[in-house]
């Protein structure tokens with residue numbers, strides 16, 4: 001659906017060249033919600049803006065729905081862009097125009113007549129739940145309602161792809177949730193491919209199928225959201241996951257331990273099995289639970305337990321081997 005092939009985006013500044021995107025290759029499948037995560041300055045905006053050529057890549061190719069955007073003329077690109085909608089953190093609505101006119105603008109630009117515009121705008125307002133706000137001005141809307149207008153405008157010309165540039169970063173948590181469920185609904189009902197960039201792991205946890213983590217212009221890790229949460233590999237990814245799962249233990253708690261401290265991750269149905277109590281029954285070890293909870297990543301359970309094991313060294317080794325066999329996911333976070 002979207003193929004990003006060795007894309008580099010370099011900015012020329014008075015102080016020299018700055019790399020925004022550093023040789024990124026990525027494939028995004030049709031109908032998926034794909035998240036690009038990273039801290040400020042990682043290159044997320046540069047990359048997402050390359051996808052519809054708002055930023056022209058310095059080198060590399062972008063192909064959307066079989067069309068190589070990087071090879072199109074300006075006129076062809078304008079045409080192709082109608083099939084790639086985009087929404088923004090700060091909405092960018094025209095304040096002197098009503099909700100209707102803001103959405104109609106995208107249709108007028110695509111050459112639709114009055115009757116077509118009237119019909120389409122009504123459908124879109126219905127879809128985003130704003131039929132009663134048709135004739136009001138943006139200043140009279142809440143942030144969430146403004147973003148709904150942004151979404152309606154982005155969908156006006158039936159795009160196949162929706163790009164979301166920090167679309168919920170200016171919204172409070174409950175409004176964020178309602179916008180994310182609207183995005184999920186349009187992804188399901190319209191089969192739209194959604195690419196979003198965010199620095200919020202909560203957003204990713206809520207709606208993304210797959211994610212890529214960016215740092216210094218590069219993709220450092222990529223995979224299914226569940227797998228990334230269950231088994232993050234890079235330190236930055238681990239930090240992102242910890243920021244939402246809150247699994248940091250105070251240092252002093254680890255210092256006072258006598259036995260090894262292990263972190264067990266239970267995936268899917270394993271989260272609901274009594275593995276910890278089985279271990280304590282079968283081996284001569286004592287378990288001191290320091291932390292534990294079950295998170296649900298899009299309804300699939302992910303259990304994380306941190307515990308200290310005390311007992312004979314060989315019994316502890318056998319107990320750990322047993323947990324590895326049952327869960328395949330144990331990390332010793334502090335040695336005895």
Ligand SMILES: Nc1ncnc2c1ncn2[C@@H]1O[C@H](COP(=O)(O)OP(=O)(O)OP(=O)(O)O)[C@@H](O)[C@H]1O
Nearest residue numbers: 011013018019020039040041042043044045046047
């Ligand atoms: N127009 C520009 N001119 C010069 N440098 C730029 C420009 N846009 C981005 N950069 C630089 O490219 C790098 C990546 O920036 P980018 O905005 O893509 O990151 P980001 O992850 O989206 O961060 P943020 O969320 O803060 O926007 C940064 O070093 C930034 O300073």
